[in-house]
Amino acid sequence: MSELSLLVLLPFLAATLTVAVPGRAASLGLVATAANALLVVSLCREIIARGAVEQVIGGWAAPLGITFVGDGLAAVMLAMTAIVSLAITAQAMSTPGRAGFWPLWMATLGALNGLFLSGDLFNLYVAFEILGLAAVGLTALAGTPMALRAAFDYLTAGLAGSLLILLGIALSYSVTGRVDLETVVVLTESSNGRIALALIAAGLAVKAALFPLHFWMPAAHSSAVPVASALLSALVVKGALYLALRLSIEGGAGAEFLRSALAVLGTGGMLWGAWNALRAERLKLLVAHSTVAQIGLIALAIGVAGDPLQNGLWTAAALLMLSHALAKAAMFLAVGRIAEALGHDRISGLNREELRPGAAEFAFAIAAISLVGLPPTAGFIGKWILIEGLVDEGAVHWIALLLLGTALSAAYLSRVVSRCLRGGPHVSATAQRLPWRSGDVAALGLATGALLLGLAAALPLTLLEVPFA
Amino acid sequence: MISEYAFLATGAGLVGLALLRLATSADLLMRVLGLNVLAVGIAMLLLVSGMGASGTDAVPQAFVLTGIVVLVGVTAVLLALAERIAEDRDE
């Protein structure tokens, strides 16, 4: 089975080709994302039918070789990436792009796929490096002084995070002599091993923008061009969260110390992000702070889910990641359209006199429903699974925090939607809605997808049940 | 044995100094240098982890090589970004 390596090779090939033939970059990108989506669909079908798949490249096993493993969790992450990719590509094609976008975007896609498929820690580190560099490039693409500064801070933080991860990997190798993911459970048994895991987790916290190491993130996500913001917020931070979840699964009961830390930091992020989102004056900044809050929520979910080998609460975290990816990408794309139409992104100026809210505002509202986690979205199903499990454990304080986070997200997102609903005396009689444009399709499609995902939650949940080989 | 601890102490010292610098300095160039020192410190720690009684393990050395390659690339990008930022500031 060569699909696994194709999933990584294809985007990198596309990245190279888009550099070589910049005139055709957009169509190459479209072909690559479409092919990627098809590959993911076929991989998901295979995993459901026959269980996890594994591929050892060139016959070299880890630590020196590269092993790709596709299990249920990896498949869900790949599918999440593929869906968002299609929308990002569609959006990038309908707006005049900047030189350099396509190669960076394709490299990001390849790095993400590689990250989700990696079966060993060192390979994960390499994927993180590529992802980090491509993401910084995407941030800097806007070219404004603010974006450049944000990109610099992002890269510095990202590199420090990677080095911590590398240090952790080295330490874990010296403890166990292995770097494959099955070594994680061995690591949890010795104190040096746990230090190694803690170092890796600290690096991940920087990369995932987990509170209080999120300092670089709001500036980076809010100053990039809309498609890049959508990518960074929806997918790139998910890479680190995915690995955190993976460590929790592989570590089993021994990884409880990691989960406790995640739960505490996640709570902090959820509250701090919400607080800043409530006070934000610019729309993009509000959405970026909401990402801090949502990452906190996901980390909290991973943290309180308990031992993944004992119960299925961790699937809630995976569903929340999926839901957040779609909804947040939709939201950043919508915000891009709104800012483009208004010429600014001040929240107080959203109800501009001569313009009525249109498709972009509507997409924002639908995405907001998903982010708050109202039924029937996947976010709601995720919270449902989590709270139901926590009720069984009697963990009242975590339930209260989850509900508080939900209420806060409703509060800061309704700030925006309520502005969009202003009409009557605040809008002049001649004001028109913008006509429907192709540029709104991606945001609206993603937002609707996020909304309806809850109804189809059985599919990701079935996939998630397929264990790691 | 003594040299092993010396490497370990030097490596850890470099990592500590670099992290301190990174956390306190706002100067772009200083931070690029800080990151490089951090990487060197980590490389030393990696090399120590490869020293064993039965000879030297090649895997950590492979890690270090990969790390160096990545570091060179990232440093180049960082310097390019710093250059652009400085240009913007001068205008």
Added chain:
Amino acid sequence: MSQYLPLAILMTSLGIVPIILVMPESARRLRTGVNLAAATVKVALVVWLSFEVTRGNSFDLRHSIAPGLELHLQADPLAVLFLALSSILWLLTTIYAVGYLEGGTDRSRFFGFFSLCVASTVGIAMAGNLFTFLVFFELLTLATWPLVVHRGTSEAHRAGRIYLVYTLGGGLALTLGTIWLYALAGEVPFVPRGVLGDLPETAPLALTAIFVLLIAGVGVKAALVPLHGWLPLSMVAPAPVSALLHAVAVVKAGAFGIMRIVYDVFGVETLQAMGLAMPLAALAAVTILWGSFRALTQDDLKKRLAYSTVSQVSYITLGVALISPVAAIGGLAHLVHQGIMKITLFLAAGNFAEGQGVKTVRAMDGMGQRMPGAMLAFTIGALGMIGVPPLAGFVSKWYLGAGGLDAGQPMVIALLAGSSLLNAAYFLPILYRGWFCAPTEGAKASRRIGWMLAVPPATTAALVLVAGLMASAPFSPLGWTRFIVSLEYL
């Protein structure tokens, strides 16, 4: 084919939401056509469904979301009762709204969310388990918010914000209660006499907490004191919205939720054994008196009607909580009766405002001469609310009173008498001013009332009469209610 009837009924309003939302403002005829066609088709489908249900056919549509979590639509007699109410009143309110918003702005948005609102109500009616109920209940919150703030003024936004705080807060309570109950009992389908098995013995404290959470959740929409604060403020919305919020969708969804929780989740016997029925009845009694009391002092016509709603909706809760089949018949019948009476009052009040610019009780002088048709409809609605025989409101109050005696709670008679006196005290002055005071100088027509505004209140007023006079006919609300209650109490 006919097993998809519930889905078809849902889709007649849910399916047209995106179509209407994307319509350009200028497509007036098309929008009106789609709206009225969908509303008419829905009424026809509901009639078909109710015939099927009386013939003993059952409907079950399920969609699994996660293990132990499924969306379930069904059509039991209680669902049909609520469906019939909402589909008929939706048709009438749509006609009214088309006339009312003539020349207004943002009509596509308005009618889109209007349809979504009714779709959620229909979903609430046909929900076959607590999870499905919760899904549509939250959808209703979201769908009504844009309607409350439709006018777009700062006042409307303030009301909208308060509405959201109340309803989302209630939604959180309901969600938590639902999840907790699912964690304890597994899937919670709606089954007459409840589904809790031996839980009342094994986990009485948890069940009590769950009951409080669930009732608090639906109680916000049912405007139970002290959760009623949003309702009078929402009066800032356009008249058709007020009519819909107060007569059909929101408050009725809350009252209907209380019924489902009491009858089909806990079961009356369990509830009584747990000692939870009396507190609920007491809360309803307090709400009845407090709402009437506050209505007395409101000069704004719509606000007076709003407090009246607070009071009247709790008759339903009272009937449910009294644990007597006779009271239950009264409460359930009042679900329909209060709906048609209150919508009559609101539509007529909307006509006063549109036709004569009259929005306060003080300005009602001589309305009988200025707008005799609307005033007549208003009078029938008001007299029905007071409980004058043979109007619909009398029938419900009669059964509630008899049920109070049946349940060994003669205090209920006193409560009903007191409440009726208060009803009279806040409605009769309006009627007196309307019929017997001379119009004040300077009152002039601001707008001609077309048939689209005149026919709906006339129709609902006629329904108030018919529902009272023909109460013993088999398809009257009362007759249908007896059928439902026999399922719970036999």
